[in-house]
Amino acid sequence: MGVELTMPDLGNLCEQRQPLECRVALVSNDRDLSSSWVSALNATAAQHENPYGLRFESVATSALEKCLREEDQLQALIIDGGCNPDELKAAEQLADRMHALRAQLNVFLVAQDSFLNDQGGAPASVRKRFDELFDRRECNFNHMFRLVQAFIARRASTPFADTLKEYVFSARDAWHTPGHSGGDSLRNSPWVGDFYRFMGEHVFNTDLSVSVQVLDSLLEPHSVIQEAQDLAAQAFGAEQTFFLTNGTSTANKVVIQQILGGGGKIIVDQACHKSVHHAIVMNRVEPVYLKSTLHPQFGIYGPVCRADIELALDDHPDAGLLVITSCTYDGLRYDLKPIIDYAHERGVKVLIDEAWYAHGYFHTELRPTALECGADYVTQSTHKMLSAFSQASMIHVQDPDFDEFRFRENLNMYASTSPQYSMIASLDVARKQMVMEGYGRLRHCAQMVATLRREVDATGVFRALTLDDLVPVALAQDNIRLDPTKVTIDVSGSGYSGKEIQVKLFDQFGIQVEKTTYNTVTVLVTLGSTESKLLRLVHALKQLARQPRKRSHECSTRQLPEFTHLNCLPADAYFSETEELPLMDNGVAAEKKLVGRTSADEIVPYPPGIPVLVPGQEISAQIVQFLQQLLQGQNATEIHGLIFRSDEPMLRVMQQTGKASPENKVSNAGNRSKK
Template sequence: MNKNNCRVLLVTSDPDFGQRWVAELQPLADNDAEAPVALDFKHTHADGLIGYLACGETQVVVLDDAGTQAEDVAAVRGLLRGQRAEIDCVLLTGADTPEVDEFECVISRAESNYGVVYRTLRRILLERISTPFADALREYVYAAKDSWHTPGHSSGDSLSGSPWIADFYRFMGEHIFNTDLSVSVKMLDSLMDPISVIRQAQQSAARTFGAEHSYFVTNGTSTSNKIVLQHLLRAGDRVIVDRNCHKSVHHAMIMSGALPVYLESSVNQRYGIYGPVPQSEIFSAIDANPGARLLVLTSCTYDGLRYDLKPIIQRAHAAGLFVLIDEAWYAHGRFHPQLRPTALECGADFVTQSTHKMLSAFSQASMIHVGDFSWRKQTMDDAGGAEFDAAGFREDINMHTSTSPQYGMIASLDVARKQMSIEGYSVLSRTLAFADEIRRHVDDATVFRSLGADDLCGEVLAADGIRLDPSKVTIDVGCAGVSAPAAQARLFTEFGIQVEKNTHNTLSFLVTIGTTESKVLRLKQALRRLSEDAQSNTVAEPELAKNSGQSLPALSSIDALPRSAYFARGEKLAWAGEGREALIGRIACDEVVPYPPGIPLLVPGQRITAEILDAIIAFTSERKDLEMHGVRSVGQEPALRVLTPAEAAVAESELRSLLA
């Protein structure tokens, strides 16, 4: 059986000891037929560490502190954590009472039984690459137990023998069905109250992603956001939030009765892209809202723009605010130095991640990560306590979790965690190289342009330290007179390529750990063909293509609590004909959202302006490629639901009373 190779590296200032250490341990590894991995032992001086860390096979680093000052050991460990946060770090020491909090394990330098040393190092690695839930699921399926419980398809037997739907069974494959099991199977634990394999899998996830606690969620980051906001907010609590956050955050504020303090994002009108909120505006909102409970930001955005989070989180914590960072698009961030620091590393209290967007989990599979709450002990001890309320958080999770979760989805979270823990650096190095190759091809071999952070952000964010996740490749085709929706359609119909999204003049490609060299070659060929056609098109109008997108409207006033507006009866008004004028100035009951990416043009409680209404009309009539959530109808005409004058008077009075 071929075994995957994993390197164990000793970092020592004593080369003679290093040689002896390797000479003792390598034969033990070579003769270990039962180990599922092949351990390769090496030693190096501290100066050689960086080269070994650049190799994905390096999985365990042992730091020898003999003859080394404590600050030098800390510096080496800092280098290790800065480059490869996911791998194990072991301290080899002669100290009687070593400082071991920052190490996975400690081994005595005087240990003469190298068999013990070898087994200890192997155990550390095998614990990291184990998948307790996925293994238990596989074991149960292969045991072939008879099903006398839900679900009704009984491991697929209701389909496999059917003359009408057996084709679907064959198409999906037997394991889709025989891993779809009931909570009656006790050996597979319970997502509602995990005590065994699911709990172990979540603990492994916390270690891998750098969290204090991690939780599996089987209904996406939309539900994850709702869980966190429900846990933190009560009616009337103020939330400082990017108005252009995902719709799930707005839904959570409707459910909680919280009062949003909306931050206006930067808007790149040229490319039709929402960017981050300027740092100065975030700081001003924190200062202007003493007693606010929570700050919510999205980092990175759908287009890959990342905040410089550390100063923002520090400012929020100093003011007593919890911080939730929506990292739905950034679950991969911890596993390559080019992508760090992550939100957790910057001090976020809660981070939600769509494990399925960039990693190897099934769709809807997400995680909630909880950070270190020590800052609250240093600043205050409010009525909710300074410690994380794990029991209360579990109840909030259970309120949103199905009692019949999909076990294959949970297993995919376990396996995706394992992959990033053991080969995250390697697969992301390949992914980032592919993204760079695509960008260079666009800039060197086509008439299009790849866009960087400066292009997407503009001058308003120039000093904010905004960075771009390189895996999100945005290409300006409008600069060559090409309509992005038309280009998207051609890529799909002529070349079999489906892009992530488009604006009026840009195409966005998501380069993931599943991207292959063949896919990159086909994309480069397709872009070259589009470029050649654009060059031969004598009627192209670059300036028109550059500026013909729908306008992104500015934020208007919030004149009712979102909860009050949403749960009002309201009235529906069509905008056709004279209806447009009747809608301007009214208070919206619903969230109006073009999807993707799910960023609202209008939220409940918001005053409708002419600019906002015209944008909604334009998106509805001109962007047939988008879903428009929240638009109602009167007869056959599109309409919006708004507060009646009487309801508006009550809602506005309620809001004034709350703000008084």
């Protein structure tokens, strides 16, 4: 049964499938105060409108950590600061420990006016840690109840999503873009009416335009979008947050242009997302590429060695930006704080691509996040692991030198002037879900991960890889961690390749996995994972484990060829006069023509999606042979960046105009490590 609520001052709650329940813990070792306050507050809650289902309970200080870890419905704490300065200090320390466990909860302090400072206000340390203060002699429990409820209501509000819904339900006539006019152009069409019925009414009537001023402007927000962004900044621990409706690819480009627009030097993982490589070309940036580590047994590329990052920072003091991907597609994440601190000591800004880790801040075991470790900019694909629509992303900022005006201009250069409003609403709602129930949802995910790993290993054929399995030897001392929501399964024992298992799971059991290598498949355990889906996946793997085959030959990973060097800036190569040379051409003949030439394009085998060539890079014999091998045989690899002429693969290279003089060459990151 749904509970319909009409309380606009409390966030315009949507209908719920079940009544809400919010627990508020009063943390005190004073049993008399605790008992009397809890009784009075629960009596007050029973007498007032209580749409969030606030229920107050007493928790001893010694039991607080257990409560924080196990109580999913906990939404707020009231901490007793006692009657003297030492007890107040202990309350502040308790609030800090609470924040380390559940940063999203509202926290209130019970204190006495004797703790006010000389100016009659609360000390800054108190105001920083607590949402509101209550006097221990307080008797107005009505006021206290309303304050606690108001703070929870603010956190649970979705200002943009609510405004969008209200506008749609007001049923205004549309004489503006988009042309389908709320779906009216399709609804009664004999040709495309089926598409309208398939997609549903609200897909179309929420597709509006900047003409609807009440919905604010994504490019210049002042009202409900700005409110939603402010709530997101608070939720994710940022100073400022910006919404994007064209993905983290755009987010990365905006940040790189903000720091290095017009040129400069960037230190970046060679295995970074292709959007970073694109930004390097678009902004005429000079890259210093860092070599990713390879796990040879599974063909999985991991983080860069910390020593290599530090060495690059030492060797390139003129670098303006360090870009790191954490976590990787396979769930490997850096120990970021020492790396970020090392960069900041040298005056280098840090961008962390957290596209796959937007959920990290909402569970104790997944922290610290990049923002907590001091990153200046963090980009997140809110759609990858959370509940936002595809392409919905955020940029989080805490750069002390942040130029907001210039940032908005850079953002406007990439963002559409016709954003998808339902996508913005999904960002608002995804944020709400995480601050209100993210901890509990992720705890449930962890339980499913444990079950999945146990059942996979129990097959005796498949094996769920652990952190020790996935971390290459070169990273053994780097304190690399694993995001448990990415479960990589070794399928070697089945006699099938990762791709073959992927096809069998899809064709025979209706299951689609996230990615494969030649001997692994990876599944994501997200907020949308259910026990029924888990049951079906385990059943499928057990069935497949009963039908192993003897592998006719052992596959081995093809390690990416060594990065050669850059002959010029990537932008110079990409925009230069070029010619196309055949890649195959009887093998040896193609190699003779290509070796020593400069690539004009980014050439990316997929998977794993790591460039073999970037614009401006010199082509080696090893690279040519590697690409030829990928294109041969029945299981040819998909390669992005090649040009096909009459089905013949071609590489675009710079026209030869004489060897580049040394002064025209750019710096290159060596493949050295600190000794």
